[in-house]
Amino acid sequence: MPVLGVVGVQWGDEGKGKIIDLLASGADYVVRFAGGNNAGHTVVSGTDRFVLHLVPSGALHERTMNVIGNGVVVDPEHLASEIQSLEARGVSIRKRLLVSARAHLIFPFHRELDAMAERWKGAGRLGTTGRGIGPTYSDKAARTGLRVGDLLDRDHLTARLRATITEKNAILEKVYGHRGVDAEAAIEAAWQAGQTLAPLVCDTGALLRKAAADGKTLLLEGAQGAMLDLDHGTYPYVTSSSTCSGGFATGTGLPPRALQRLIGVAKSYSSRVGEGPFLTEQINEIGELIRVRGREYGSTTGRPRRCGWFDAVSVRYACALSGVDEIFLTSLDVLGGFERVFVATAYELQGRRLEEFPAHLPTLDGIKPIYEEFAGWPDVLRTCKTFEQFPEGARRYVERLEQVVGVPITKISVGPERNEIVDRVGAGAK
Ligand code: IMP
Numbered sequence: 001m002p003v004l005g006v007v008g009v010q011w012g013d014e015g016k017g018k019i020i021d022l023l024a025s026g027a028d029y030v031v032r033f034a035g036g037n038n039a040g041h042t043v044v045s046g047t048d049r050f051v052l053h054l055v056p057s058g059a060l061h062e063r064t065m066n067v068i069g070n071g072v073v074v075d076p077e078h079l080a081s082e083i084q085s086l087e088a089r090g091v092s093i094r095k096r097l098l099v100s101a102r103a104h105l106i107f108p109f110h111r112e113l114d115a116m117a118e119r120w121k122g123a124g125r126l127g128t129t130g131r132g133i134g135p136t137y138s139d140k141a142a143r144t145g146l147r148v149g150d151l152l153d154r155d156h157l158t159a160r161l162r163a164t165i166t167e168k169n170a171i172l173e174k175v176y177g178h179r180g181v182d183a184e185a186a187i188e189a190a191w192q193a194g195q196t197l198a199p200l201v202c203d204t205g206a207l208l209r210k211a212a213a214d215g216k217t218l219l220l221e222g223a224q225g226a227m228l229d230l231d232h233g234t235y236p237y238v239t240s241s242s243t244c245s246g247g248f249a250t251g252t253g254l255p256p257r258a259l260q261r262l263i264g265v266a267k268s269y270s271s272r273v274g275e276g277p278f279l280t281e282q283i284n285e286i287g288e289l290i291r292v293r294g295r296e297y298g299s300t301t302g303r304p305r306r307c308g309w310f311d312a313v314s315v316r317y318a319c320a321l322s323g324v325d326e327i328f329l330t331s332l333d334v335l336g337g338f339e340r341v342f343v344a345t346a347y348e349l350q351g352r353r354l355e356e357f358p359a360h361l362p363t364l365d366g367i368k369p370i371y372e373e374f375a376g377w378p379d380v381l382r383t384c385k386t387f388e389q390f391p392e393g394a395r396r397y398v399e400r401l402e403q404v405v406g407v408p409i410t411k412i413s414v415g416p417e418r419n420e421i422v423d424r425v426g427a428g429a430k
Contacts (some may be wrong), residue, residue, distance in 0.1 A: 002260060003218045005245055008225030009264040009318035011272040012243075013296075013305060015330030015413060016265045020057035020221050022265075022418060029065045029217040030058030031208065033251030034241040035223030036073035036106060036131040036136070037082075040299030046418050048089070051299045054079045056221050059086060059093055065137055066093070067204050069243065070102035071251020073136040076193035079104075082184030083196065099197055100204040100253075101149035107161070107190065108181045109168040110135040126237055127274025129300050137240035139172050147297040152192030161187050205253020212258050220248045220259070226318030227272075229250040234361060237276025245322035262384055264324035264407065268397075269333040271305040273298050277364045280344045295332040309342040311369065312404040317357040319407045327405065328415040332394060333420075336379030341397060344369035345404045372400070381414040387424045398424075 003021065007088055008014040021043040024030050037053035042048075045060050054074065058064035068074060079099070086093045110132030117134070118125045128134060139145035162183055169180025212218055214339030224243040227233045232244060241247060249256040269290055272278045281287065287307040290296065296305035319327070335341055347354040349367045358364055384390050387398075402409045412422045 003220070003254070003258045004211055004217055004222040005222065005248055005259050005262045006263065007222035007243065007245055007322050007324070007326070008264050008282045009263055009315050009324065010225045010270055010311075011227045011278070011324070012224040013271055013273065013299070014041070014225060014265040014267045014317050015042075016222060017043045017052065017057045017070065018330070018413060018416065018418070019263065019265050019411075020219060021045075021060060022060035022421065023219055024061045024064050026060060026126075026217060027061075027064055027219040029067055029205075029208065029211055030056040030219045031067040031069050031252055032056045032221050032223060033069045033071045034243055034247045035239060036133050037075050038131045038133045038239065038300060039076045039223040040300055041221075041223075042416075044418060050086070050089070050091070053082060054302060055086065055093060055097060056083050058082050058221075059091055059096075062096075064096065066097045067208065067252075068097070068099045068103060069204055069208075069252040069327060070100040072100070072103050073106050073133060073140075073241075074099065074103045075085045075106035075131065076148075076151060076197060077189055080193040090417050090426060092209060094208065095198070098202055098207065099148055099206055100202075101147065101201050103148045103204070104136055104140045104145045104255075105147060105150070105190070106132040107146075107164075108132075108186050109165060109172065112141075112170065112172055112178065112181060116172065116178055120176065125275060127276070129274075129298075130370055131300070133342075134240045150195065151190060152198055157191060157194065158187050161254075167251065167430075171190040193411055196334055202366040208252055218254075220252065220254075222248075226321055227314055228320075232321050233363075234276045236361075237274065242321055244318070262323055262325050264315075264322065264325050264327045265318050265330060266405075267294075267330050268310060268335055269294070270294050270308045270311050272275050273301070273303055273305050277361065278306055278308060279310045279364070279367065279369045280400060281306050286338075290334060291314060294331055309344060309369075309371070310401065311344045312401060313347055313355065313369075314357050316405045324407050326410040327399065327402070327407050327408045328411040328413065329401070332398070332412050333379070333381040333414040335397075336394070339373045341393075342371040343374070343397075343401065343404070345372050346370045373402070382420060384422060386416065387412065387422055390422075406418060
């Protein structure tokens with residue numbers, strides 16, 4: 001399938017890194033189209049575990065080109081150090097990585113502004129990753145941002161960045177009463193990082209359009225998840241980019257019709273980092289058990305993730321939004337050994353049954369999930385090679401999820417290793 005997309009259909013952290021890594025062995029290009037180093041995509045190879053933040057998850061495959069598209073926001077110092085640390089671990093990424101000249105740049109003042117905005121909001125904070133994502137996308141929309149292409153000419157970079165820092169420091173100092181950033185140090189650091197990135201910078205849109213026309217295999221790697229989408233997620237508790245499939249065209253320069261098949265990655269339960277509504281959250285020993293068994297700690301910030309039951313209402317909504325063709329279900333092993341397992345199949349508001357995820361946040365006040373209960377199954381999934389070998393409880397759970405979400409579940413991940421994935425033969429044909 002020449003142009004294939006992969007998106008998260010929950011709140012991020014669905015296990016997309018493993019899935020992209022798996023599919024990347026057959027891909028010519030793996031392309032990030034949104035977000036920045038707020039993402040943390042974990043890929044495991046043998047005993048080696050890599051957490052990729054900006055470098056696409058095709059990094060470990062020697063014949064795969066990795067492309068950071070124009071929709072991504074790039075912290076140049078972070079990217080330069082991610083490249084260096086991959087190379088220090090024997091992954092020669094430099095010759096297999098390209099960065100769009102149009103991608104917007106994150107600078108230290110963006111991170112400071114992110115932190116100050118959060119502090120200013122107090123109890124109403126979003127719980128951002130603190131990577132400067134929101135302020136950078138704001139500058140992009142305000143048409144004041146600098147882009148990767150601006151790193152290539154020292155005089156131009158110096159003039160643009162000095163002017164921008166003067167304005168941003170005035171905001172930091174006068175509005176927030178916070179110390180501004182050192183302009184000369186920031187300019188020098190950006191220039192040095194730009195020197196590492198310069199050989200990788202190109203018009204990735206033109207390159208990808210040609211690659212698609214030549215029949216190359218392109219894998220579009222979503223970041224975060226549908227419920228964090230700027231338009232369609234639980235606004236304002238969202239990230240600042242289009243995380244659904246709608247974001248891939250603007251974020252790569254490929255036409256919307258290029259996408260031929262879309263995989264939605266869903267975890268077998270739910271998790272969320274940061275603030276915002278989460279109707280199936282379990283603030284109790286069940287949530288704690290899921291967190292421990294699923295190692296649910298942020299791969300970017302290390303924060304403990306909020307955990308709860310699978311929310312089929314939001315996953316159904318997310319799959320419809322993106323046009324998901326099939327679901328890869330992850331971390332089913334984590335639920336092994338629970339006596340009973342629950343899935344929210346609808347919501348209830350003032351005695352009314354809701355099947356759709358509400359468009360407006362205050363509507364969520366007083367809303368309750370309607371749960372379906374399942375008998376648990378023994379903790380043996382990691383030893384199963386086929387779906388038929390799964391205990392009956394696990395099979396029933398998967399079949400019911402597929403039914404309520406309305407999308408076939410074609411692969412099920414039962415552990416972190418590359419080979420711990422089970423095919424559901426024939427499921428995609430439904
Ligand atoms: P920001 O993207 O740093 O602005 O954070 C906005 C919200 O998105 C916060 O709730 C973050 O915790 C969440 N978020 C951002 N990136 C990720 C991710 O990769 N996984 C899970 N949550 C994320």
